[in-house]
Amino acid sequence: MDTRRTWGDSAGDLGESGAGSAIPSAGVAATRGLLVGRVAVVTGASRGIGAGVARRLGREGAVVYGAARTLSDLEAELAGMPNARSVGVDVTDSEAVAALFREAVDRHGRVDYLINAAGVLHRAPLAETTDGEWAESLAVNLTGVFFCSREAVRRMRAQAPDAGGVRGHVVQIVSGAGVRGWVGSGAYSAAKFGVMGLSEVLRQEVRGLGIKVTEVLPGMVATAMTERSEFERRNKLAVDDVADAVLTVLTASPAALIQRLDLRHLQPE
Numbered sequence: 001m002d003t004r005r006t007w008g009d010s011a012g013d014l015g016e017s018g019a020g021s022a023i024p025s026a027g028v029a030a031t032r033g034l035l036v037g038r039v040a041v042v043t044g045a046s047r048g049i050g051a052g053v054a055r056r057l058g059r060e061g062a063v064v065y066g067a068a069r070t071l072s073d074l075e076a077e078l079a080g081m082p083n084a085r086s087v088g089v090d091v092t093d094s095e096a097v098a099a100l101f102r103e104a105v106d107r108h109g110r111v112d113y114l115i116n117a118a119g120v121l122h123r124a125p126l127a128e129t130t131d132g133e134w135a136e137s138l139a140v141n142l143t144g145v146f147f148c149s150r151e152a153v154r155r156m157r158a159q160a161p162d163a164g165g166v167r168g169h170v171v172q173i174v175s176g177a178g179v180r181g182w183v184g185s186g187a188y189s190a191a192k193f194g195v196m197g198l199s200e201v202l203r204q205e206v207r208g209l210g211i212k213v214t215e216v217l218p219g220m221v222a223t224a225m226t227e228r229s230e231f232e233r234r235n236k237l238a239v240d241d242v243a244d245a246v247l248t249v250l251t252a253s254p255a256a257l258i259q260r261l262d263l264r265h266l267q268p269e
């Protein structure tokens with residue numbers, strides 16, 4: 001399904017500062033066409049961090065393939081982006097993931113970026129975690145990242161490098177829970193630790209091919225995932241803070257490999 005539409009019909013296009021603001025935000029509102037000619041796949045693009053990243057990359061000129069299970073949410077979220085396509089994909093389905101990348105490469109000849117932002121969070125002590133919660137946590141947060149990263153790297157290694165010698169870039173949206181056990185989120189932490197291990201290995205395997213792998217570790221971000229009474233006293237990062245961090249990672253000089261980016265609220269409590 002073609003979801004191409006024109007820019008300008010969504011309030012989000014005004015950026016955080018809005019149309020009447022005298023002092024534009026240094027980050028979100030500044031659009032410089034940094035990614036014109038690039039092709040990006042963003043998972044979890046129907047809401048939250050993935051949606052924010054998809055919008056940010058699209059504003060910088062990239063063609064964006066947004067993926068999530070709920071196509072109607074994706075289409076609503078990416079409406080107004082002429083260079084975005086919405087693709088209903090469950091990242092735990094390796095064949096659907098392969099088809100997503102095939103479509104992007106068939107249409108545009110290459111995939112420059114993969115942003116793995118699909119994820120689920122179950123909150124429960126490990127002793128109370130059900131088989132289903134454990135299985136889903138690992139399937140989406142770890143196996144889904146593996147399927148998407150594997151497919152991306154297969155495509156990237158087969159394509160010509162850009163002028164800077166870079167063939168592609170995989171960015172994993174991990175979490176502080178990927179380096180410190182998060183009490184009450186054992187299944188989530190186990191998966192995120194797994195993503196850190198996977199990514200460290202993948203980086204070493206593909207950097208010689210000109211493919212970058214970066215882990216972005218945000219602290220708590222204001223999304224549906226953290227809309228819980230237990231977190232309401234926390235100061236949370238905005239989705240656009242994470243999108244800006246991803247853009248920073250992607251636009252580092254070709255020879256510079258940002259391996260890991262820790263992003264925290266200045267005053268989380």
Ligand SMILES: NC(=O)c1ccc[n+]([C@@H]2O[C@H](COP(=O)([O-])OP(=O)(O)OC[C@H]3O[C@@H](n4cnc5c(N)ncnc54)[C@H](OP(=O)(O)O)[C@@H]3O)[C@@H](O)[C@H]2O)c1
Nearest residue numbers: 044046047048049068069070090091118119220221223225
């Ligand atoms: N929010 C935070 O504080 C925070 C902090 C650090 C890291 N993170 C990480 O950032 C990522 C995004 O989190 P978020 O807060 O933006 O979550 P969110 O608002 O709940 O969004 C999750 C996204 O993932 C998609 N998704 C879930 N299961 C999927 C599947 N099987 N296949 C494809 N897409 C799937 C959802 O769409 P569908 O349901 O339609 O599929 C949705 O687009 C996650 O990996 C999360 O662990 C979040």
